[in-house]
Amino acid sequence: MPSKSMIHGFKFLRVLDLQFVSIRSLPSEIGDLILLRYLALSLPDVKVMPSSIGNLCHLQTFILVGDEFKIPDSFWKIQTLRHFMVDSPIEPKAGCCLKDMHTLLQVQSGEWVRDGSLEKMRILRRLELYKISSSDSKGLDNALGRLNRLVWLEMEGEALPANILCSSNHPHLRYLQLRGPLERLHMDNIHYDAPFLRNLAILNLDGTRLESDDVSSKLATLPNLERLYLVDEAVVGSVLVFPKGGFPRLRYLSLGTLQDLEEWRVEEGAMPCLREVRLWWNQKEKGRGKKKIDGGSDSRYGVRKIERMAGAVVNLVLGKMSEYVFREVTPILNVGDEVEVSRITLRLLLSFLEDVDRKPNYQYSKLVEEWVSLIRGLAYDIEDVVDEYTLRVGRSRWKCSLKCIANLPTRIFARHHLAKSLQRINRNLQETSKHASELGIQGIPSTSLPSIKDTNLTLRFKEYSYDVAEDVVGFDHDIQVITNQLRDLHVTRRAVISIVGMGGLGKTTLANKVYNSQAVKHHFQCRAWIVVSQSYTARELLTNIMKQTMNIENNQIREMDEAEMKNKIKEHLKGTRYLVVMDDIWKVSDWETIKTAFPEEFTASRVLLTTRKMDVAETADPDSPPHHLKLLESEESWNLFCKNAFSNACCPPHLQHFQDKIINKCGGLPLAIVVLAGLLRSKHGAYEWSQTLERISHAPNKTDDQTHKILALSYNDLPHNLKSCFLYFAAFPEDYDIGADRLMRLWIAEGFVGSDQEGQTMEDRAEMYLIELINRCMIQVGRRNEIGSVVSVRIHDLLLDLARYEARELNFCRSIRDKGDSTDLRRLSITDDEGVHQYTSLGFAIPKLRSLLFLLKHDNVDMPSKSMIHGFKFLRVLDLQFVSIRSLPSEIGDLILLRYLNLSFSEVKELPSSIGNLCHLQTFIFLGNNLRIPSSFWKIQTLRHFRVGSAIEPKAGCCLKDMHTMWEVQSGEWVGDGSLERMRNLRRLGLYQISSSDSKGLDNALGRLNRLVWLEMMGHALPANILCSSNHPHLRYLQLWGPLERLHTDNIHHDAPFLPNLASLNLAMTRLESDDVSSKLATLPNLERLFLLDEAVVGSVLVFPKGGFSRLQYLSLWTLQDLKEWRVEEGAMPCLRELRLFDCSNMRMLPEGLRGLTQLKLFELHGMPIIKRRIEKDTGEDYYKIQHVPSINMPD
Structure with a gap:
């Protein structure tokens, strides 16, 4: 076709698709089509494109079929380009800035990669990059680290970046093809706690020369890989192992021309979903698909003791190594390699411990116990080395930035010391690993063991989460x-x-x-x-x-x-x-x-x-x-078991044949019944139930007490992360009401719950762990708050005895009264006056102490302030609640590893400025009065929970992006300058002394704090729009004390549900118009509790409309002096259970609508003599309205 005719007179063209149209040149007039957005060309005979192409300032898609085509520099100035697809590699111009690019196919590497042009394409979805040279490697590695929206990636060249195989920055990558030798895989930069390439479905490696061990340890763990192609020396090494549990979703496998391969092993449990396998030209490969699975009954002995004593410790240390070392120590002296050796060896040991724990044990070996003791000791040695390094390097950071050169020797020495220490420990770890085979305890085939999966936990939380105290069957x-x-x-x-x-x-x-x-x-x-x-x-x-x-x-x-x-x-x-x-x-x-x-x-x-x-x-x-109190009868026992084991309290038919065995094992003891129910609830199917009950029968015990066997098995069945959480209860005294928030923040500070992950915080995971322990009946709910959240928990004496025994065996935690060597003690709890006196009289330090917990029940214990921290440089937790210290020593700033500090009910009046050195502090609690906090405190960017007993004003300009709890803080300049607005993760806020000058800034901030669950505000000018906000889908509790500003109903989007999950609303002195109660509050879909106090509502008539307050269960009206008439229309409050009226002195009668409240169980009346007279039994005019209520309370 003539080239000019194709565009003649089409000045408004937006799309021009000329694929498979043979034209001999592209006319310069193409540049006149400035509205063009889509251009597809086939130019087999044309080698040059006109420079006017650069005029297409709206071009989005460019497709070109042709060989060795030259594109002018002007083309790369088109900033609207989104899709670029050509037939043969073309090198983009260096310095191009194509921020909207989504697709780059068949492009050649070069200077544009090195100068950051590729790095700017942050929303790139598909990239095919060729002719990559070693000089491009660094720039390409940096660019790939930022292109976190890639879905499809192909690379070919002589030096490909290997770290893409272990990247946690590419959550959307589904297809990856690498053709050419890989650079060295930098394992020391890999964050194992972050899932890498978690959605990769297809992997094609060609000539990459990847080490076969990396296939086993890295590729095998890819959770969603479905197709794997290893071609032409993709892997080097004579032995290729597909490990147990590896490649869990792989369906298609191709191995071609792997010349070094002599043996390929597929362990039991690898590739369970494989459908097709293709092998070709593997000349040396022997034993195709050979399974090498060792095992036997010899390795069963000592099973329970091994995992119980070491697994939790090893798991905890692995988490700490991720948290510290990979962030801090890899750049110098090859420390990362030593860390990696320690880490891999510990992971192998932990995998063994997890595996061996799944088998029943019928005998006990002292040799195995000794081996486990070695593992535990080495794990603790690594923890000590890592903390020592962090301490040394952290202190050097206190110095002024001008002295950074002077501090460099300190940091190098610290890293050198770390490297040497890890080398020593690694030698010991390797020797310990060898001892396993000598003891005959390797290679046990596995069965399933429950583990904490966050998604499952979320479902379990919604499905169960009940109070054991409510289960009073019999x-x-x-x-x-x-x-x-x-x-x-x-x-x-x-x-x-x-x-x-x-x-x-x-x-x-x-x-x-x-x-x-x-x-x-x-x-x-x-x-x-x-x-x-x-x-x-x-x-x-x-x-x-x-x-x-x-x-x-x-x-x-x-x-x-x-x-x-x-x-x-x-x-x-x-x-x-x-x-x-x-x-x-x-x-x-x-x-x-x-x-x-x-x-x-x-x-x-x-x-x-x-x-x-x-x-x-x-x-x-x-x-x-x-x-x-007698033991339960058989029928009562089974009813209690079903109530705890099944969400609907009904046993499915295929499990009913276990009834007699369960009843016999529990012997009618309620504690044994609910704990066994919690244990079996985590199992699936008759086989797992049978195996669990069999393990109880053969569980070792000093007596034949079935209850103790059930309790011990329930502990052993916990995943490692939950074991540490359960053992923490050993620190608390008997019958102690343990605050749930306090406990979860302690777990976080100890490192039991890992770190924040995408879509889930440490606090979310800690709550899941707490609920899991409740659902397993290992602990009980003590109290719940107004919105149903757990406020406190308790643990039964028998389970506490178990926790204390296991904690002593592990050297996990001890009481000050426990005898024994304190040299390696990690956690110390003090629970009474005698313990405090014993602690203050200690003539020595406890050098490896991580947590010091004063868990007292009253606040009259005096202690010298310096003695509380003397010699404890590794402290992560310092809980001094109810300890009457009068000052906090400046040496507190030396505890730079500290994550949790509780000074509640102490006599401290001022914090030292050195508090600002606590660069890892997460939780600060001070329930008391008149504390002065220095400005340095507000520079601690790791703060997550701040709770005080009297209003304290944070420093203006603070940047606390990780803050989850801000309780009893005073409004002020920091609210208006954006400091509050930046706390986007805030869950709980208690804000006081709000003035009219704070109103605008507070309104703006609240509009962005869309993760709030609990909000309390008190002041002289509260933002009323919070009552109609659609930006707070998670808000469950709202308390407003003080006059509201005008409710701007014209800004309310009525189509969007406002406060859809609000469960409890407490209004006092808000002076809300009574019509707003009828039209706004009555429509809240999940409101269960409503408290209207002290002029919360103004107006003589209050109407609860038909269908309003559909889920309300508790209602209190206090001191509403304007209220004369209260109307409850038919169909309002159908779920109301409790009604309380206090001192509404002008109310003349009860509403007629109370007769229809069939669910009402309690009616209380205080200080309203007129109403009291009208509801006198049999004689009062209004008695018929409440005569159906079982409990009527009218105290004098």
């Missing part, structure tokens, strides 16, 4: 008997009622169920729950009673002796009907010590004891026969 009769004894007004003396039974029977659960029942709550004027346990002091018990029954300050309690405390309690309780629960009393003397604090008047007061000891019950009150 206790109905016991509850009724105990309740009647407590409420029996015929017995006017102070009676002591005892619940007696063995450990694990459910005594505490039963007492708790009775204590929190509405009938008991309303019967007694004063109540207290006291945990006694085996390690207690009388002062602790008396302090606890005073705090629960009296409004008294801590400093007042400190000034009293025990006799004064008893008299004070006795005086306060005189004339009242009180109930005190004494949980877990062990000795008669425990009761004798405390009983004189309870007045013996004729007020029908009660003391409820739980105990395992019959003599305690009989001595406490000879006139009240003890209530003996």
Whole structure:
């Protein structure tokens, strides 16, 4: 076709497709088509393109079929180019800036790669790059590190970057072809914790000369690889091993012309999905598809002990090596190689430990125990070396940047020391690995073992996450008997009622169920729950009673002796009907010590004891026969098991034949039942159930106690990361109410949960681990908050004994009272006054201590401030809650590894400026008053959780991008200057003293904090638009105290759901218009709790409309002085369970609509005499509206 005719007169052309049209030249007039966006050409005979092509300023796609074609420089100035596809390699112009490029096919490497032109193409999806030379390597490696949207990549040349095979920067890459020799694979730059090439489906290697070990250790772990082609010396080495579990999704495999290959091994469990395999011209290959699987019953012995004692430690150290060393130590002195050797050896050992733990064991070997002890010791040695290095290098960074040259020798020496230490440890590791075969414990075929998969955990969290305390199957009769004894007004003396039974029977659960029942709550004027346990002091018990029954300050309690405390309690309780629960009393003397604090008047007061000891019950009150808690019957046992094992409490037919075996193993003991249910819930199918029950039968134990076997097996069945989390409970005292947030932040600081990953934070994973332990019934929920989140957890005494035993065996954690060598001690817990005194009198340091935990129950323990940190340079956790130190020494800044610092209820008034040196600090807690924080503190960019007891204003200009919790902070300049806005990961915010000048900045910030779950605000001008925000899909709790600014309803997008997951709303003094309650709040789809307090709403009429508040369960109206009429239309609040009215003095009658609230179980009325008169039983005009409510409470 004539070339000019193809474009003549078509000035508006946007698309010109001339593929397979033979033209002899491209006219210069092509440059006139400036609207052109798509150009496809076939120019087999033309070698030059006109320079006017550069005028096509809107061109997006260019396709050219032709050989050896020259493209003018002007072409590379077209910045709108998105797709460039040619037939033969063309080298782009150096310096080009094509930021919108998506496709670059058949381009030649060169200067444009080296000068950063390729690196600028950040949204490139498909790249085919040829003629790569060694001089291009560095620039290409840098560019590939930033092209993180690639889906398809082909490279050919004489020096290809090998690190692409282990890249974690290419989550979207699906196809990879490499043709040509690879440069050395820099294993020391690989972050093993980050999944590499996780979506790669096709890999084609040709002439790459990859080491065969890299196929086994790197390529085999690619999680989604489906096709693999290894051609023409793609791999070098005489032996190629496809390891156990490797290539889990591979379907198509081709091996061609691998001249070095003599033996190819495919281990059992490799390539389970393979459908086609093609082999050709492998001249030396022997034993095609040969399986080499060692094993035998000889290696079963010592199984449980091996994994239990070493696996968790090895796993923890591997995580630390990722966290520190690969970020810090690879550039100098080949330290990375030494780290890699340590790491690989430890991974092999850990894999063995995981594998061997899956088999039943029938005997125990001291040799194996000794071998495991060696592994554990070497793992700890590596942890020490890594921390020592981090400490030395970290301290050198404190110096001024002008002194960086002077500090260089320090850092080089530190790296040299690290390298030498790791070389020594590696020799020991290699020797230890050899010992395994000498002991005959290698190569055990595996069966499945549950592991923590985050997606599964998320599903399990949604499906289960219940409270064990609610599972009171078989206790109905016991509850009724105990309740009647407590409420029996015929017995006017102070009676002591005892619940007696063995450990694990459910005594505490039963007492708790009775204590929190509405009938008991309303019967007694004063109540207290006291945990006694085996390690207690009388002062602790008396302090606890005073705090629960009296409004008294801590400093007042400190000034009293025990006799004064008893008299004070006795005086306060005189004339009242009180109930005190004494949980877990062990000795008669425990009761004798405390009983004189309870007045013996004729007020029908009660003391409820739980105990395992019959003599305690009989001595406490000879006139009240003890209530003996019995083992569950078979049917009750099975019902309790099903309730805990299955989400719908129904056993599927294919598992029902296990009923008798399960009932017999548990023997009617509730604790054994729920723990076994938690264990079997993680198993799938009859085979795994059968194997687990068989393991219980053969589990070693000092006695034949089935309960202890079940508990031990439940621990052994935990994945390694959860083992460490469970062992941490060993640090806590008996019957301790453990704050869930505190516990999870401690886990994070210890390194148990790894690091942040894409789409999931450490906090998310820690919560999943907590829920998993709850679902496995290893721990129990203590309390939940308004939105259903776990606030505290508890652990049963028998499980705590197990955790303490395992922790001592591992040298994982010890109490200050435990005897033994402290040289290698990692964690130390102090739980009472005696422990504090013992600690302060220590005449030596504990050099390897990582965590120092003061887990006290009261706040009158004095300690010199310097002694708390003396000689503990490796501390990661320092928890000083309830320790009365008066100042924090400046030496605190030396603890640069510190991640967690809790100073709650101390007497510290000011932090030293050296606090700013804590460059790894994640959590800071100070529940107290009037703390001064230096500006250096706000430069710690690793901060994630900041919680104080009184409002503190952060420094303006702070940049805390990882912050998750900001609690009790004061508004101010930092809100308006964007500091708050930058905290995009914030989950929980408590902001106070908000003024009108903060309003605009706060409104802007809240619009961007779209991950908030919990928000409290107090001040004089609160942003009202938060009530109608569609930017907060995760917000579950909202509290606003103070007047709202005007609600800008014109800015609300009614099509977008606002606050779709809000569960609890607390408004006080907000002066919201009553119409906004009807039109806005009533439509919140998941609101369960609503509290309107102290002029939260203004207006004389409040209407709850038909269909409004569809999921509301709890409603409280407090001191709404303007309210005269409250209307509840038919169909409003269909799920309401509890209604409380306080001092709404102008309300004249109850709404008619209360009659239709069939789910209402509790109605409380306080301080409203007119309403009270109208609902008098049988005589009140409004009584018919609430007569269907089971519990009506109107205290005087």
